[in-house]
Amino acid sequence: MGDGLKDIEDLLALPDLTPVAPALRQQILPALRMRHASGFPPAVDDTPLGADKLGGLADVPRSLADPIYRRRSLVLQLDLARAHALLPGLPLPRQGLLHVLHDREGEADDHTDVSLRIVTLDEPLRREPGPKVSHRARPLTLELEQTLPDTDDPALAGVRFPDDDDEVTFEAWFQARGALRRPPTHRLLGWPDWVQDASLPPPPAPARGWRLLLQIDSAGDGLEWGDSGCLYILVPDLDLHVGRLDRAHIFSQSC
Template identity: 30%
Template sequence: MTSWIDPLAELARENLPPDVAEAWGTVFRPAVRLTAGGSGARVGCLGGNPALPADVEWPVWRGELPMNFVASVDCAALPRVPGGIELPASGSLLFFYCDDWFQADAPVDLTALGGVVVVPADAETAERTAPEGVDVYPRLELSAEVAGTFPNSAQEVLRRTLARDGLPLSDPNNWSAEFFDLLRESSSAPYHQIGGCSWPVQGPPEDEVAAAVLPDDAGESELADEALRWALLAQIDSDGDAGVMWGDAGVLYWLIREDDLAAGRFDRVRCVMQSG
């Protein structure tokens, strides 16, 4: 049986020295790739109107602007794989983002542009119409499959994984632009996913969050340690077929600290938008 890691591991074996390929194999991570309009079993939706309990108010960004509903996933329907993100066994996660954040007068925390609503499996829900003036994206059903993902060349995990001659994977001797291009070509856009490694448009979104939550005088090692504590919860790409575009062909990232994920504290999720 083919595993999610096999295609990436094969690329590493074919293009890198054996010891370097083995080190790369330790940093690949499984994700649930979400496909709009795919043929697999339905696991959620992109766009449309969310199903919310009557006692849950529509999410409002900073108490100022109602947010846009982006996507939802049914946790029980998502495939599970060892090494993947540990989501609740049941219930739904609804992802929101404020597409009008640039209208704010006060300074904006660019790592807090959205949020997540958790809907228990036994909750009575009804489709909720968005508040007036809030864009509603076209609704598309989402199917899922497990796929392998890999760190961006600037992510901290590559600096802490040693390979040839004790050098980290971030060292040019242990990776090349050509190999990274092969990794990127192994998966096609749009990159909608749950868990796995983030697909940065700019720098790693984990680094942005670490800088936002730590004091301004935090040192480089503190920032690096904090970035490693944050996991990608969900990523929704710009998608012309789905009628969604974040800035200039950007990507939305919802990240959560690993201890908060284990405790189910989804109210502490951070949402970042990166744009080309």
């Protein structure tokens, strides 16, 4: 049992949360947590080709000639085959590399400054030189975790907390859910940990809502989203079901 799952089971077992534990359990979503070592990353990206990593230089098929890799810095590289092995049913291609790229001269909350790419692995990889200034590479390890909505996420609208003067149940939920936060939190799927209010625009029709694709936390040493904030990439729920990413809603929240 992973640490995330154990934490949620402990949360749902709290006596003060007994009235809402069944409804909260129905909100659990699986996710992949991406972790990296602490400390200052090396100046040279010496990760193996195709490695899961934050920052560094993108690995691309030998014949790929997409100029965006020379203009934007790599934020995340994720091997989808490894992700599928940990999270079966992942609504993304079963093979390939998922790339998140960022124009470091722009603003992270402008969706035009952050790009998504999925590249195939049908030929040998090469390491793209990238722009002059890139984020330093941090190798990632992936682990399965279970997630719950944040304390003020709109998804909680259907959870009926007891209407009592002391708000004992809600206060217990607020404290326990806050204790699940262990930044930096880099996550694929699941529920986001919001830095600010969880307000979102209406999704494009016929989607009914947004689903988290990626949350990428500030990691220090140049990889920052405002003041210790987070980058969020959400996609319409129906799009995620078919692996469509071109209508992603990309923004950051800062402390």
